[in-house]
Amino acid sequence: MLVRNATTFDSEAMRNVYRSAFDASESDITAELAISLLSESADEEIISLLAQRDDQVLGHVCFSPVHALEHSNWLGYLLAPLAVMATAQHAGIGSQLVRAGLAKLAEREVNMVLVYGDPDYYARFGFTALDAANCLPPYLLQYPMAWQAIVLREHSAHSAGLQIRCVPALMEPELW
Template identity: 35%
Template sequence: MNGFHPAAGVSVRAVEAADHAAIATVVDTAFAAAAHADGTEAALVAELRAAGGIACEWVAVEGTAPVGHIAFSAVTLDGRDCNWFGLAPLAVAPAYQGRGIGARLVRTGLAALQARGAGGCVVLGEPAYYARFGFAALPVLVCAWPVPPQYFQALAWQPLACAGIVRYHPLFGSV
């Protein structure tokens, strides 16, 4: 920590249309140095929005300026809609990273999904980071993409009614 407390000046709220351009900048800068990024993350968010593929999204703002963003979209489990969602992407502007903003975005988004009765959520990400929210590898859920299994994690809020291959919105991987 660098002395900044996220509650001091940074709040989390639902995304508004006026936030879209600034969110694209946050996503671009957050993923610019990431080894796993391909530079299409901001375009993916815009395409998902345009296609109605984002189930919910949240923005962290300092004053009125977006400094972080998270989106969730529906996923299918073995080809079926089981009321599960995928967390992607999570982005925090580099100058704001390491201050708990990403964690606040994740907790806010997960609470919103739970409140709407979601069965669970999956994420493709760093196991040590996402474990703090309850995510863990579930062998009965397999990512459609070839990834090391420990990086594909799930958080179930209801007993699993579906299992098998998890597929994200078709725009993932095509933008």
């Protein structure tokens, strides 16, 4: 399995992955999010990774930077979205993509990686709701226990509390 950076040339292949992984009510909005994150400004340092076997794209994950309003020297990343083609699930591809992204972030000056997703899935990577407890998302969440984090580098803001702001593509209320 090859894991590589996604480019705008991969948009259609990514759309296929999201259409296959999500049901119709969610697939378009999630695919559009993944594609618009590809075109967010380069200096945002977005990590967009594809899993590919032979010529077929089987999975995608994105990690985009989040900033804290009152702590300019704090840097977080949000994992979203993530999908693996339905026919390729349960083969470790999702885990490989998440771990590849976390490894890249561990090399940067990143304090925290956040995710809003099923704890039964994300706990295996070390995400916990406890680590995200002092980090306020941009909108009120329907499932607060799904808001989880991994602390990569301690920061005094983690105990003080943080109000975070995402890149523009993720500031849409319907995504939360």
